[in-house]
Amino acid sequence: MTTKRLLASAIAMGSALAIAAPAMADDGLGNYRDRFEPLPHFPPIPAHNSLTPEKVELGKFLFFEPRISSSGVISCATCHNPALGWADRIPRATGHDGQIGERNTPTVLNSGFLGAQFWDGREPDLEGQALGPIEADVEMAMDLDSALERLTEFDLYQEKFARAYPDDESPINADNLAKALASFQRTLNTPNSPFDRYLRGDIDALNQQEKDGMVAFVDNGCIACHSGPALTDSNFHRIQVPGSTDVGRYEVTGNEADMYRFRTPTLRNVAVTYPYMNNGATETLEESVAIMGREMLGREFEEQTIADITAFLHTLTGEMPALEIPALP
Amino acid sequence: MTTKRLLASAIAMGSALAIAAPAMADDGLGNYRDRFEPLPHFPPIPAHNSLTPEKVELGKFLFFEPRISSSGVISCATCHNPALGWADRIPRATGHDGQIGERNTPTVLNSGFLGAQFWDGREPDLEGQALGPIEADVEMAMDLDSALERLTEFDLYQEKFARAYPDDESPINADNLAKALASFQRTLNTPNSPFDRYLRGDIDALNQQEKDGMVAFVDNGCIACHSGPALTDSNFHRIQVPGSTDVGRYEVTGNEADMYRFRTPTLRNVAVTYPYMNNGATETLEESVAIMGREMLGREFEEQTIADITAFLHTLTGEMPALEIPALP
Numbered sequence: 001m002t003t004k005r006l007l008a009s010a011i012a013m014g015s016a017l018a019i020a021a022p023a024m025a026d027d028g029l030g031n032y033r034d035r036f037e038p039l040p041h042f043p044p045i046p047a048h049n050s051l052t053p054e055k056v057e058l059g060k061f062l063f064f065e066p067r068i069s070s071s072g073v074i075s076c077a078t079c080h081n082p083a084l085g086w087a088d089r090i091p092r093a094t095g096h097d098g099q100i101g102e103r104n105t106p107t108v109l110n111s112g113f114l115g116a117q118f119w120d121g122r123e124p125d126l127e128g129q130a131l132g133p134i135e136a137d138v139e140m141a142m143d144l145d146s147a148l149e150r151l152t153e154f155d156l157y158q159e160k161f162a163r164a165y166p167d168d169e170s171p172i173n174a175d176n177l178a179k180a181l182a183s184f185q186r187t188l189n190t191p192n193s194p195f196d197r198y199l200r201g202d203i204d205a206l207n208q209q210e211k212d213g214m215v216a217f218v219d220n221g222c223i224a225c226h227s228g229p230a231l232t233d234s235n236f237h238r239i240q241v242p243g244s245t246d247v248g249r250y251e252v253t254g255n256e257a258d259m260y261r262f263r264t265p266t267l268r269n270v271a272v273t274y275p276y277m278n279n280g281a282t283e284t285l286e287e288s289v290a291i292m293g294r295e296m297l298g299r300e301f302e303e304q305t306i307a308d309i310t311a312f313l314h315t316l317t318g319e320m321p322a323l324e325i326p327a328l329p
Numbered sequence: 330m331t332t333k334r335l336l337a338s339a340i341a342m343g344s345a346l347a348i349a350a351p352a353m354a355d356d357g358l359g360n361y362r363d364r365f366e367p368l369p370h371f372p373p374i375p376a377h378n379s380l381t382p383e384k385v386e387l388g389k390f391l392f393f394e395p396r397i398s399s400s401g402v403i404s405c406a407t408c409h410n411p412a413l414g415w416a417d418r419i420p421r422a423t424g425h426d427g428q429i430g431e432r433n434t435p436t437v438l439n440s441g442f443l444g445a446q447f448w449d450g451r452e453p454d455l456e457g458q459a460l461g462p463i464e465a466d467v468e469m470a471m472d473l474d475s476a477l478e479r480l481t482e483f484d485l486y487q488e489k490f491a492r493a494y495p496d497d498e499s500p501i502n503a504d505n506l507a508k509a510l511a512s513f514q515r516t517l518n519t520p521n522s523p524f525d526r527y528l529r530g531d532i533d534a535l536n537q538q539e540k541d542g543m544v545a546f547v548d549n550g551c552i553a554c555h556s557g558p559a560l561t562d563s564n565f566h567r568i569q570v571p572g573s574t575d576v577g578r579y580e581v582t583g584n585e586a587d588m589y590r591f592r593t594p595t596l597r598n599v600a601v602t603y604p605y606m607n608n609g610a611t612e613t614l615e616e617s618v619a620i621m622g623r624e625m626l627g628r629e630f631e632e633q634t635i636a637d638i639t640a641f642l643h644t645l646t647g648e649m650p651a652l653e654i655p656a657l658p
Contacts (some may be wrong), residue, residue, distance in 0.1 A: 064412045071427055072419040073407060083393045083657045090401040098400055098426030272656075325652060327601075328412045 027203045029211060032218050037229045038196040039268065039318065043112030043186055049127060051178045051186055054164040059184025061160065061326045062177065068147040069140035071096055076133065076181070080108045082323055085272035086188060091280030095133075096141035104280030107273045109321075110266055112186035115234030119278050121263045122252045126182035131174060144174055151177075156329035173219040190269055190318025198315070206315055213312025216305050221297055231267035232318065239295050248278070257293060271314045285310045355530045358540060361547050366558045367525040368597065368647065372441030374513055378456060378508045380515055383493040388513025390489060390655045391506065397476040398469035400425060405462065405510070407652030409437045411652055414601035415517060424462075425470035431575060435610030436602045438650075440514040441593055444563030448607050450592045451581045454510035460503060463619045473503055480506075485658035519598055520648025527644070535644055542641025545634050550626055558595035560645065568624050570606040577607065600643045 045051045062068070066075040074095060079088045086107045088094070103119050111117070117129035133139040134147055151157040152327045154174050164180060165171035165184040195214075197205035206214070217223060225233050236249045238260045249258040262278050276282040282291060293301040301309070357467050374380045391397070395404040403424060408417045415436045417423070422430040440446070446458035462468040463476055480486045481501050490500035493509060524543075526534035535543070546552060554562050565578045567589045578587040591607050605611040611620060618638045622630040630638070 029339045042417075066410070066413075067418070071423050073417060073423045078402060078407070081395070082654045088402060089396070089657075094400050094402045096427060236642060320656065325654070327649065328418075 027211065029215065032215055033199055035218055035223055035227075036195075036199055036200040039110065039113070039189065039191050039193070039229045041189060041191050041301045043110070043189065045186065046125065046127075049182060051183055052164065054160070055180045055183035056187050058157075058160045059180035059182070060202050061157075061215075061328060062151075062181055063184050064326055065151075065328060066244040067150050068134055068142055070138075070142045070146075074137065074140050076108075079105045079133070080125045081138070082320075085109065089274060091275055093139065095139035096137065099138040101136075101138045103278050104275065106265060107269060108185050109273075110230050110268045112182075112189070113228070113230035113268075114232060114263075114266065116236075116263050119235060119262050119265075120249045120252050121234075126185050127175075127178045130178040130181035130185075138297055143304070147327055148172055148174065188321045190320060193268070193318035194213065194315040195312075196318065207311075209308055209311045210315050211312075213308035213310065216308050217312055220293070220299070220301070220305070220309075222292070222309070225264045225296070226267050232264040234263060235265055236261035241279060241281065241291060241295065243281045244277070244279040246278055267313060267316055269317050271317050285313055289313075330481060346430070354539075355607070356540070358544065361544055362528055364547055364552055364556075365524075365528055367528040368439065368442070368518065368520050368522070369517060370520050372439070372518065374515065375454065375456070378511060378565065380512055381493065384509045384512035384517050387486075387489045387493045388509035390486070391480075391510055391656060392513050393655055394657060396479050397463055397471055398425070399471045399475075400469075403469050405437075407463075408434045408468070408569045411649075412640075414598055416602045417616065418603060420604055422468065424468035425466065428467040430465075430467045432607050435594060435605065436598060437514050437517055438602075439518050439559050439597045441511075441518070442557070442559035443561060443592075443595065445565075445592050447579045448591050448594075449567060449581050450563075455514050456504075456507045458515075459507040459510035477501055477506065483658040496557070515541075517650045519649060522647035523644040524641075525647065535641075538637055538640045539644050540641075542631065542637035542639065545637050546641055549628070549630070549634070549638075551621070552601070554593045554625070555596050561593040563592060565590035565592055566625065570608060570610065570624065572610045573606070573608040575607055596642060597644055598646050600646050614642055618642075 003076070017212045042051070049055075054328055063076045063080075065191050066078070069075065079093050079095070080086045081088055086109045088105045090105075092103060093105045095101060106119065111129075112126060115124070117123040117126060120224070123132065131144060134142050135144055153162075157172065161168075161171035161176060161180075165176050168176065194205045194210070217226075225235065225237055227233050236258065239262060240260050246262075249261040249263075250256070252258070270276075271285065272284060276285075276288040277291070282288050286306050289306045290301055293299050293306075371380070378384075390412050392405045392409075395402050395407070398404065408424070409415045409424050410417055415438045417434045419434075421432060422434045424430060435448065440458075441455060441473070444453070446455060448451040452458045452461065460473060463471050464473055480490075486501065490497075490505060490509075494500040494505050497505065523534045523539070546555075554564065554566055565587065568591060569589050575591075576588055577584070578590040578592075581587070599605075600614060603612060603614070605614070605617040606620070611617050615635050618635045619630055622628050622635075
């Protein structure tokens, strides 16, 4: 299926679902369900970067393009690997010349729903985020001008940039590279998880333990920070997980109050985006739930509570985006 | 589409084509066409490794699996990248810690048709080839026992190996890893190129220049080594391309006669598997054709001949295998 058709059918599905949601049967948990929001098929689209099939298609090519790294073998898809929940499943990102970064790779799935990008929120949106890893010494280690020059050498990119930005005289530039990557990423969403189906009225989409987990998630206050459609407030909270000396948002603002603060990560697809925490030192959901209880909520969860919340978190795995690997030039 | 259905439909297509080939119209080049063979949908399957959907499915997972590399980020698909003609489009392979190897990465497309694996033919078949890059220090740099232990940790691999090798008590072993990877690679074929359609009777599938190129390819003797369905004799020929000091097959046999001998590379999909030669130092097909004329045939091709042969080589790009990225555990 072409990107254009995918986009059209996804948008159509979104509207259809909004209209056709069945009348909600009752399992007595309406007060809990009301605290959550199902994941829309698309995140908010910024006015300065309309979502067009041409940009999405170009962005897909660029996302898989290793020639914009200095080694020529690392692309966005190396660490945001579609086979691995669009992340890398290692503790901390490994990039150029095998260098290991400071932080765990966040998934790009549903990243358009986040109000702040990177663990420290140093960019507000995907357009701001997109170019960082290309230039970072420990990631793709490519000078941005060289990356743009490299793209310019390919007729196919000349055509695709011109089609995506028909009003620009020199469409291959940093802004347009970022906009295309951001556009593609805004299509990488995972709606229709069991929890979304439950929220939309299919009360059997969750079993009893998973519902108990939802209740525990609310009653214990996890939802204070993990709220909204992506289950994150996109805000910054102070936490020092075992083994981490990372000062977090303090690096961005230089403000003492931001020491050890990190952006709340999304819990969407959390079961397939292990390991966890800013340093990736935590392998399992069970451990993560225990750590969050201890560090953020000041309580030692019972084993049953941990099991229930973990079962609930597994219901947040949605439908992975359809993907046809592009044939790069 | 599942692997099983893909396999079944591909086999069915193969048979259908064999039966339904239209009566050959004549463009007067029958003597030339007779020197070639269309690419079958599947290569020969060895008796000791029957091609089953279970092995192919497991092999696909393993092919995309970076956790069998010591860095945890390099998989077979890193250098044999489906977005880049199942090769890497850089001169020489870049692997563990950014180390650069000695040779250009060959595509895995149609590799089941080759009678010898690697540039120096040090393995006779895909089963022998499969484990080499996992252990090579400059590629995935992973001790084989560690790779097998890593796989054993995943329930999904325990299940998939057990299903693929139901008679084995301990199915996760080196032999079975190699057999699964080889099985997957035997499905990565590119039939129905314009040239295949031409050979099967669609005389308009090639234009006049492409036919002139085919004629030049035969008349100048390229076909002496580039013969058979994959356009390689899988044999070893002496060549020292510009910039190469690589002794080739001599490294394997220690036999003086093998100094600077390399296995003839396949020409299938050669237009999308640049750069060329054992050292990857040649960027374009035109240069490659000129070099081969000079080094192997002792003649300086006219510009027109180079253009014609290049046009012919472009007709060898077939249909890329359908691929659904596996969801790794």
